[in-house]
Amino acid sequence: MLFKFPKASDSKESDITPESLYISRRQLLGATAAGVALSGLPRWASADVAGQYAEVEPGRAPAWFADKLPSTRWQAVTVQGEAITPFKDATHYNNFYEFGTDKGDPAANAGALKTEPWSVVVDGEVEKPGRYALEDFMKPYQLEERIYRLRCVEAWSMVIPWIGFPISALLKQVEPTSKAKYIRFETLQDPKSMPGQRSGFALIDWPYVEGLRLDEAMNPLAIMAVGMYGRELPNQNGAPLRLVVPWKYGFKSVKSIVRISLVSEQPKTTWQSIAANEYGFYANVNPTVDHPRWTQARERRLPSGLFSPNVRETQMFNGYSDEVAALYSGMDLRKNY
Ligand SMILES: Nc1nc2c(c(=O)[nH]1)N[C@H]1C(S)=C(S)[C@@H](COP(=O)(O)O)O[C@H]1N2
Numbered sequence: 001m002l003f004k005f006p007k008a009s010d011s012k013e014s015d016i017t018p019e020s021l022y023i024s025r026r027q028l029l030g031a032t033a034a035g036v037a038l039s040g041l042p043r044w045a046s047a048d049v050a051g052q053y054a055e056v057e058p059g060r061a062p063a064w065f066a067d068k069l070p071s072t073r074w075q076a077v078t079v080q081g082e083a084i085t086p087f088k089d090a091t092h093y094n095n096f097y098e099f100g101t102d103k104g105d106p107a108a109n110a111g112a113l114k115t116e117p118w119s120v121v122v123d124g125e126v127e128k129p130g131r132y133a134l135e136d137f138m139k140p141y142q143l144e145e146r147i148y149r150l151r152c153v154e155a156w157s158m159v160i161p162w163i164g165f166p167i168s169a170l171l172k173q174v175e176p177t178s179k180a181k182y183i184r185f186e187t188l189q190d191p192k193s194m195p196g197q198r199s200g201f202a203l204i205d206w207p208y209v210e211g212l213r214l215d216e217a218m219n220p221l222a223i224m225a226v227g228m229y230g231r232e233l234p235n236q237n238g239a240p241l242r243l244v245v246p247w248k249y250g251f252k253s254v255k256s257i258v259r260i261s262l263v264s265e266q267p268k269t270t271w272q273s274i275a276a277n278e279y280g281f282y283a284n285v286n287p288t289v290d291h292p293r294w295t296q297a298r299e300r301r302l303p304s305g306l307f308s309p310n311v312r313e314t315q316m317f318n319g320y321s322d323e324v325a326a327l328y329s330g331m332d333l334r335k336n337y
């Protein structure tokens with residue numbers, strides 16, 4: 001076993017509650033009893049994790065986040081035997097084209113993003129549409145830490161300890177109608193704070209859009225993240241609310257979300273619109289289907305340097321096959337890349 005998680009195939013969809021994600025009751029109790037250190041960092045953490053979190057730059061958490069953080073279910077899902085990527089790398093090697101296309105641009109420019117106040121629109125095929133202030137939107141959700149691999153289509157990878165809640169919990173709140181077949185996510189469009197949206201070279205037709213099939217969104221691994229490394233999300237990582245779908249290439253995990261729509265047709269997504277032959281709607285991590293311009297069989301695990309490239313084999317579904325392979329049974333993954 002590479003990580004601790006009940007197999008999705010062990011339970012019917014209706015049986016899957018956030019409770020089923022606990023590693024063990026003992027670990028859960030340990031986590032909540034220890035609580036959160038004054039610095040805002042969890043002090044329950046095992047030695048190696050605490051070592052990583054010690055370097056975390058403290059943020060300025062919004063009140064709703066600070067209130068919820070102490071009851072977080074720490075390490076609800078984790079990765080065994082792979083080090084967490086240092087905070088510095090996870091926050092200074094980013095893709096967030098709204099702030100520029102160089103890996104350092106988001107860290108340099110995303111300070112201008114104003115994440116408070118923030119509102120989220122839920123619309124489309126739902127019984128309960130609405131526009132919510134983020135603090136109200138977040139009220140129903142119990143936060144969980146999810147330590148996941150992140151595999152970019154550009155063949156680098158990290159291990160990131162996210163804090164968030166399952167999309168299935170959101171769907172339970174908004175009640176999709178029988179016509180809802182896909183979920184569509186939209187990033188903020190604000191050229192004033194996002195220099196990439198002002199630049200003349202219009203590679204992307206803003207806003208950035210991503211989507212999932214409804215059954216993919218219901219999978220317990222698919223989460224909406226609001227934090228990482230024991231704190232709120234840094235702006236360059238998609239504050240204040242982003243998607244994280246660990247078995248898919250990173251570009252599916254859309255940042256700084258302002259609109260969530262339930263729709264009947266497969267949404268037109270950003271990278272698919274740019275180059276449909278290179279970036280598909282599914283974008284499942286798959287070492288056997290190469291990108292037209294490079295192999296996907298291997299990846300550079302960050303930190304990676306000239307003399308220690310830290311190359312590893314890419315795993316099918318990024319190592320989450322047991323949990324997600326059933327979603328694609330009968331599908332040709334060469335055609336549906
Ligand atoms: N809105 C938006 N979301 C985005 C992107 C982007 O450019 N804009 N880049 C994607 C890509 S390609 C990756 S690999 C991940 C990177 O997430 P990270 O910077 O938090 O590691 O964000 C994804 N989400």
Ligand SMILES: [Mo]
Binds near residue numbers: 249
């Ligand atoms: Mo990516």
